[in-house]
Amino acid sequence: LEKQGEMLCSSHQLAGLLHLNPAQVRKDLAYFGEFGKRGVGYAIPKLREQIIKILGLKQIRPVGLIGAGGRLGQALALYRGFEKRNFRVVALFDKDPFILRQSPMGLGKIHPVEELPRIAKELGIEMVILTVPAEAAFDVYEIIQLSTVKAILNFAPVQLPSTDEIVVHNVDLTMKLESLSYYLNCSSLPESLSEDDFSED
Amino acid sequence: LEKQGEMLCSSHQLAGLLHLNPAQVRKDLAYFGEFGKRGVGYAIPKLREQIIKILGLKQIRPVGLIGAGGRLGQALALYRGFEKRNFRVVALFDKDPFILRQSPMGLGKIHPVEELPRIAKELGIEMVILTVPAEAAFDVYEIIQLSTVKAILNFAPVQLPSTDEIVVHNVDLTMKLESLSYYLNCSSLPESLSEDDFSED
Numbered sequence: 529l530e531k532q533g534e535m536l537c538s539s540h541q542l543a544g545l546l547h548l549n550p551a552q553v554r555k556d557l558a559y560f561g562e563f564g565k566r567g568v569g570y571a572i573p574k575l576r577e578q579i580i581k582i583l584g585l586k587q588i589r590p591v592g593l594i595g596a597g598g599r600l601g602q603a604l605a606l607y608r609g610f611e612k613r614n615f616r617v618v619a620l621f622d623k624d625p626f627i628l629r630q631s632p633m634g635l636g637k638i639h640p641v642e643e644l645p646r647i648a649k650e651l652g653i654e655m656v657i658l659t660v661p662a663e664a665a666f667d668v669y670e671i672i673q674l675s676t677v678k679a680i681l682n683f684a685p686v687q688l689p690s691t692d693e694i695v696v697h698n699v700d701l702t703m704k705l706e707s708l709s710y711y712l713n714c715s716s717l718p719e720s721l722s723e724d725d726f727s728e729d
Numbered sequence: 730l731e732k733q734g735e736m737l738c739s740s741h742q743l744a745g746l747l748h749l750n751p752a753q754v755r756k757d758l759a760y761f762g763e764f765g766k767r768g769v770g771y772a773i774p775k776l777r778e779q780i781i782k783i784l785g786l787k788q789i790r791p792v793g794l795i796g797a798g799g800r801l802g803q804a805l806a807l808y809r810g811f812e813k814r815n816f817r818v819v820a821l822f823d824k825d826p827f828i829l830r831q832s833p834m835g836l837g838k839i840h841p842v843e844e845l846p847r848i849a850k851e852l853g854i855e856m857v858i859l860t861v862p863a864e865a866a867f868d869v870y871e872i873i874q875l876s877t878v879k880a881i882l883n884f885a886p887v888q889l890p891s892t893d894e895i896v897v898h899n900v901d902l903t904m905k906l907e908s909l910s911y912y913l914n915c916s917s918l919p920e921s922l923s924e925d926d927f928s929e930d
Contacts, residue, residue, distance in 0.1 A: 702810050705856065709816075
């Protein structure tokens with residue numbers, strides 16, 4: 529809206545864009561303070577600034593990436609979308625000695641993951657993206673627990689638990705396909721969900 | 730649980746593993762039929778079979794991948810996790826003529842995206858993963874609409890709308906980082922969320 533030169537927006541307008549209902553939008557924003565004026569709406573530049581503040585992104589957040597030598601790691605290391613929203617991948621790590629000797633094309637230096645605690649402290653890294661294989665995930669998790677890192681975005685195909693010190697967001701790419709598959713199954717084959725098929729025998 | 734040789738599980742056990750409450754687990758499963766026996770629990774092999782059926786994954790689901798030449802596309806084309814859960818990437822597409830002349834290492838043939846309608850019909854593809862750049866997303870979306878595809882897992886950094894014919898699941902990788910950043914901000918700087926900071930002036 530800001531790019532379109534708009535200065536004000538109503539909760540109805542926001543709700544329409546977000547596929548939510550206006551009352552929910554008002555309630556959610558009100559949770560953080562009084563941003564809007566009744567009958568006038570929200571001042572867009574101010575609302576934007578406040579949301580950035582709520583998200584803790586007034587300063588660029590330095591992010592570490594562990595598993596940088598893998599395909600998904602490389603894709604995320606070079607993904608330009610993060611920087612646009614105030615995240616910067618500032619350090620790359622891997623466990624694989626082969627990767628450490630010879631970085632993949634276009635990536636900067638990759639550090640042994642054992643150096644995470646020192647480097648994270650130096651660079652103020654509190655957040656890492658994890659793209660290691662399932663079998664490496666728990667070893668790496670132990671190293672992370674020795675560092676200043678407090679949040680993990682985990683793409684490794686294994687569920688890592690959150691603790692009092694570290695919050696983990698597990699991303700399961702296959703689950704998103706499963707959810708779409710469920711949808712297709714429901715819409716194309718409603719009879720496969722009949723009571724008959726699923727009753728106990 | 731099945732791999733551990735267990736034959737039965739209770740809703741309490743499932744709820745513990747899933748970080749849900751037992752009543753919710755019972756209610757959700759009951760929505761699809763009567764799988765469990767009161768006081769006995771769920772028979773694990775049967776529950777597993779029924780869930781696979783509910784998800785529409787008794788047969789392997791063929792999936793197309795559009796944007797296969799990009800880094801994320803390559804990573805997902807070669808990701809082994811999909812196949813373990815009955816998805817198979819059966820056809821790769823791209824728009825970029827350079828990619829089409831010379832496939833990246835390790836990938837099979839990449840087709841021009843214009844061939845999607847024909848190939849999707851031939852191979853029974855109803856689901857695609859989209860990893861094209863933002864600027865290509867809408868053009869590709871139009872081609873998808875001419876095909877048998879009914880579900881899109883969209884990694885392009887642009888929101889595509891669902892229609893009556895096509896359901897779109899938009900994956901926003903940066904939003905997951907934002908959500909973690911919000912958490913860090915709340916826990917480390919509670920004073921930044923004080924009323925003072927957010928009140929209207």
